[in-house]
Amino acid sequence: MQQLIYFIQKYRYFLFFLFLELIAFQLIINNLNFHNSKFINSASSITGDFYKKTNSIRDYFQLDIENKELLNENLILKNKLERLSQKIDTVAVTKIFEKTNASQRYSYLQGRIEKNQFRNNYNFLTINLGKKDSITPEMGVINSKGILGIVENVLHRYSRVRSILNKSSKINAKLKNSNYFGTLTWDGFDYNITQLLDIPRQAKLKVGDTIITGGMSSIFPEGIPIGSIDTIVNGVSIKRVINIKLFNDMSSLKNIYVVKDFDKQQLMNLEKTENE
């Protein structure tokens, strides 16, 4: 017993040091997992409010660019609306609409990024929507140019989003001109370029082809743009890597939309039913 006390007394600093390092490593490992990263993140109300204040100053200098982007988006939406109203005008389509009793599946919530991050290997965004806006985990986050990430932690007023520039995020994506789909990942090198894996070999690819979201999950609706093919690295059969240049400039983001899926619960229940 005496020896033990003597040992602790002799190495008390080292033991304390080990204790602190253990806590730090626990935090690092928690941060790498999807559902465990609850404790240390920038979505807490202290850090969230802090970033909000500093952002309000920064915003003022970027009003011009923001306005242009919003005008552009308005233009695209107006054109789409015009095309759609023409389609609805024809009788045949109206009938189909009535038959299926089409109801809205997705709705969008407008928000802003309080903190953007793109330098690390595991990047996260903080947005100013939280439980009070009925945000839940695993909702998609997009903006006018493409997808940004998936909501991970939700607090009362802020939530943390796992960016697509995160080594552990995997997003279903497909080619626009065919229905071959694969997994969108990031290797941590260039924040403008992500990687598309698992595209079958028979798919014909060309540099410049557009990649969109696949709609295989209830996170993103189908057809949201992601980027265009930059280079194709041919490896051994399954190892084919397609580098994709994102439409978004991930280093300057401001206005975002969170995708809310009304059918999510139904889809999840359907997947849960057991095979017999």
Add this chain to the structure above:
Amino acid sequence: MNKIRIFLWITIILFLQILVLNNINFSQHINPYLYISFIFLFPLTKNRFIFLTAAFFYGLILDFFSDTGGIHTASLVFVAFFRLYFIKLFFRKNNIDYLLFDLHSEAFGQVFNYVVTITIIHHFILFSLDNFSFNNINIVLLNTLYSSIFTLVLYFLGSYILRKKQPR
């Protein structure tokens, strides 16, 4: 008085790191981590519990704001623990000298060695933990090199300017 000034400087550097230096991203990955000067500014004491705890919470605040889990905490606590060994190695000081120890009054060559060693060790651990695999070790080494140069230039410039303002 002196302690208050050190505390103020540490707080200023913390905010500088969070608001400005974390967003530099020079050629994408290169960032100065000036908060390492916490290790150099904090006064030497015989009881190291306070220093280690302070380093832990200092790193935790940084992690809180930059969403990095615990990598700043782990690397800062690591260099905080080994600071005394480097002081013994480079300056040849004993327990008695700790109270009066001041980096400004030491020879520049020794200070340079001490600061460079601690900075490089800290940056190497930081980037290895950020990478968290053995795959991209060359990138880790390159980042360590460039970011260390960036940090060191900033630190020495800052300490040179501030020394001029308070003549001894």
